[in-house]
Amino acid sequence: MLLIKGGRVIDPGTGRDETGHLVIEGGKVREFLTGGPPEGFSGKIIHAEGKWVVPGLIDMHVHLRDPGFEWKEDIRTGTMAAAAGGFTSVVCMANTKPANDHPEITRYILEKARGEGSCNVFPVAALSRNLDGKEMTDFCELFEAGAVAFSDDGKPVENPLLMRRALEYARPFGFLILVHSEDHQLAEEGAANEGWTAQKLGIPGIPAAAEDVAIARDILLARQTGGRVHLQHISTRMGVDLLRMAKRAGLNVTGETAPHYFTLTDAALEGYDTNAKMNPPLRGEDDRMAILEGIIDGTIDAVASDHAPHEEYVKRCEFTAAANGIIGLQTSLPLTLGLLAGGKVSPARIVDLLSCAPARILSLAGKGTLSPGADADVTVIDPEEEWEHRADDVLSKSKNSPFFGWKFQGRAVVTLCGGRVRYAAQTGVVADV
Numbered sequence: 001m002l003l004i005k006g007g008r009v010i011d012p013g014t015g016r017d018e019t020g021h022l023v024i025e026g027g028k029v030r031e032f033l034t035g036g037p038p039e040g041f042s043g044k045i046i047h048a049e050g051k052w053v054v055p056g057l058i059d060m061h062v063h064l065r066d067p068g069f070e071w072k073e074d075i076r077t078g079t080m081a082a083a084a085g086g087f088t089s090v091v092c093m094a095n096t097k098p099a100n101d102h103p104e105i106t107r108y109i110l111e112k113a114r115g116e117g118s119c120n121v122f123p124v125a126a127l128s129r130n131l132d133g134k135e136m137t138d139f140c141e142l143f144e145a146g147a148v149a150f151s152d153d154g155k156p157v158e159n160p161l162l163m164r165r166a167l168e169y170a171r172p173f174g175f176l177i178l179v180h181s182e183d184h185q186l187a188e189e190g191a192a193n194e195g196w197t198a199q200k201l202g203i204p205g206i207p208a209a210a211e212d213v214a215i216a217r218d219i220l221l222a223r224q225t226g227g228r229v230h231l232q233h234i235s236t237r238m239g240v241d242l243l244r245m246a247k248r249a250g251l252n253v254t255g256e257t258a259p260h261y262f263t264l265t266d267a268a269l270e271g272y273d274t275n276a277k278m279n280p281p282l283r284g285e286d287d288r289m290a291i292l293e294g295i296i297d298g299t300i301d302a303v304a305s306d307h308a309p310h311e312e313y314v315k316r317c318e319f320t321a322a323a324n325g326i327i328g329l330q331t332s333l334p335l336t337l338g339l340l341a342g343g344k345v346s347p348a349r350i351v352d353l354l355s356c357a358p359a360r361i362l363s364l365a366g367k368g369t370l371s372p373g374a375d376a377d378v379t380v381i382d383p384e385e386e387w388e389h390r391a392d393d394v395l396s397k398s399k400n401s402p403f404f405g406w407k408f409q410g411r412a413v414v415t416l417c418g419g420r421v422r423y424a425a426q427t428g429v430v431a432d433v
């Protein structure tokens with residue numbers, strides 16, 4: 001048995017926000033208790049006084065790079081970084097090599113995660129074979145092997161007919177399609193948000209419309225087919241507006257953003273920092289405000305890191321040639337906790353964005369809740385601790401982050417998966433009785 005003692009238990013699924021003890025047994029949540037710890041308790045105790053105790057965080061957009069790019073990241077190091085960032089589950093994208101377009105690859109990921117992983121791994125399978133946007137994969141076979149959704153993320157599905165067919169195939173099974181919204185023709189060879197900063201720095205721009213047109217198309221196809229669409233890494237004002245409209249129309253459309261889109265703007269490109277280069281690109285201040293509004297009013301369902309590890313070689317080069325993306329597993333929670341400062345986002349909303357909503361969207365049974373019988377995936381968060389992020393803290397193989405030297409308030413101190421401690425920030429937090 002394990003007791004998480006005296007923490008503020010925040011569980012939006014059951015509406016609980018109350019100080020007490022959480023009892024864990026057999027890898028499951030047994031009960032929530034107030035008052036004294038249970039009589040005659042013996043086992044491990046996690047001291048959570050002054051901390052938040054929340055359903056294990058779920059990052060629904062991660063690139064683990066395994067198989068095929070293990071020098072950037074692998075399942076062992078990616079899940080270590082996840083656990084250190086407070087995540088008990090990660091959802092990994094299919095743009096590996098080979099791509100996760102075959103049940104053998106899905107099974108490889110799951111087996112390696114079971115053997116070497118520090119948290120749960122839920123694979124997303126490719127929507128098209130080899131992510132080439134031509135021939136659809138066999139969704140049912142991939143689902144049987146353990147895929148939780150389908151996506152060509154990293155690339156858009158350029159052919160609208162293929163997207164239509166994918167949504168039609170997915171619909172009767174309730175399968176979810178995750179979409180990377182980008183019109184390649186409109187994006188051209190752009191490397192930064194089209195606007196003043198890109199112009200000043202002489203970097204070719206990507207207009208917001210390259211994202212917005214793609215979002216609009218897939219919302220219309222969700223309407224046409226009744227299929228379920230989840231918009232990945234929304235970065236524009238119009239993207240948020242379109243999602244809001246789709247929800248008002250009762251369509252099966254959800255959306256996520258990444259912490260960098262509500263934290264940074266393209267001003268971060270000054271000095272040609274390639275760690276500010278991602279796809280979609282960092283946008284302007286008006287877009288950043290719109291993302292915040294979308295989080296506050298509930299239009300945006302989830303926050304996901306889009307953890308995209310890259311070795312130094314492909315980042316330390318000329319801006320337009322540099323690879324897209326940043327790591328994010330260890331900064332996603334602290335950056336999202338930063339939303340508390342504005343006073344418009346509650347602790348419960350943060351837990352919903354980072355745990356409950358991903359579990360709901362992906363239908364992950366037993367996740368995103370602390371109700372009795374749920375999996376004992378629990379994150380203990382110290383909301384007060386002030387700390388500075390250093391490259392030495394990073395457990396990923398790659399260190400491409402624009403957030404080194406940043407001062408944060410709040411971080412995960414214990415991460416528990418299936419009742420097992422997979423990360424503890426300090427010794428002494430977990431004790432035997």
Ligand SMILES: [Zn+2]
Pocket residue numbers: 153154155180232233279280
């Ligand atoms: Zn993407």
